[in-house]
Amino acid sequence: MNPATVTVEAPHVFHCPLRWSDMDTAGHVHNVQHLRYLEEARIDMLCVLAPKHGVSTLAAGMVVAQLDIEYLRPLAYRPDPVRIESRVTRVGNSSFDLAHDIVDGEAHYAHATSTIVAFDVTAGRSRPLTGDERALLTELGEQPT
Amino acid sequence: MPHQYPIQLRRADMDAYGHVNNVVYLSYVDEARQDMLTSATGGGDLGENVVVAKxxxxxxSPLVYRPERVRVDTVVRHVGDSSFTLAHEVRDDETSYCRVESVLVAFDPVAGVSRAITEPERSALSGLT
Incomplete structure (x- = not known):
């Protein structure tokens, strides 16, 4: 998968390839598939980028509690990836919020926000975020200079 | 009285965490909405020609594959000029797994723009509150 790149647009950018079969009978990417793209970006942020910055504990037990998405422009399959720009908008005690935009050079296709809860999978309940996790998530909320 | 639509789960709906994947719930809702719009409007084209705005x-609650079906309960929250709001619940008798509130826009596929909701459609949707 493409590594995340930090750009002036957003703290986390993921280049997400589309699949032809993401399109439905209307010839546009089906509304369900956008959530798959956001999932890929979230996995890249938490399982690829975070460990590179020394935080490996965000790679498991992250549960999506809430996800809101607005569909702004239809997206058709093309070989070029879309860009998923993400940033952390809130760091709570055991949860954090993300904001995502699905964009390319031409258009803004969707905007989404989500709440992710850190879970202790063995105990079966939420757990507090660690100091290292909070620090990295806070960094991912800031525009890089 | 909500529209009720049974959903047969598939084992492959589950991901590596052993729960039905987040994205898959939306496909259950998609199917229930399709059924509701087609049957409520007496087979009219609202089932096919709507666009999801949000x-x-x-x-x-996590959902684990089992042979017993879940169901999607759907009610109409609001009907506007060309858009309407649906509230869905993926559930069984014991547990509510997921709730989705969606805004849909009626669409004219020929003109490629939104269209007004007709009076018969409005009346049919209003019966599902």
Whole structure:
């Protein structure tokens, strides 16, 4: 998968390839598939980028509690990836919020926000975020200079 | 009285965490909405020619594959000029797994723009509050 790149647009950018079969009978990417793209970006942020910055504990037990998405422009399959720009908008005690935009050079296709809860999978309940996790998530909320 | 639509789960709906994947719930809702719009409007084209403007999804409880079906309960929250709001619940008798509130826009596929909701459609949707 493409590594995340930090750009002036957003703290986390993921280049997400589309699949032809993401399109439905209307010839546009089906509304369900956008959530798959956001999932890929979230996995890249938490399982690829975070460990590179020394935080490996965000790679498991992250549960999506809430996800809101607005569909702004239809997206058709093309070989070029879309860009998923993400940033952390809130760091709570055991949860954090993300904001995502699905964009390319031409258009803004969707905007989404989500709440992710850190879970202790063995105990079966939420757990507090660690100091290292909070620090990295806070960094991912800031525009890089 | 909500529209009720049974959903047969598939083992492959589950991901590596052993729960039905977040994205898959939306496909259950998609199917229930399709059924509701087609049957409520007496086979009219609202089932096919709508565009989703937004979803607000709350994941409440994990769902593990089992042969017994879940169901999607759907009510109409609001009917506007060309858009309407649906509230869905993926549930069984014991547990509510996921709630989705969606805004849909009626669409004219020929003109490629939104269209007004007709009076018969409005009346049919209003019966599902």
């Amino acid at each position: 979803h607000a999804i709350s994941y409440l």
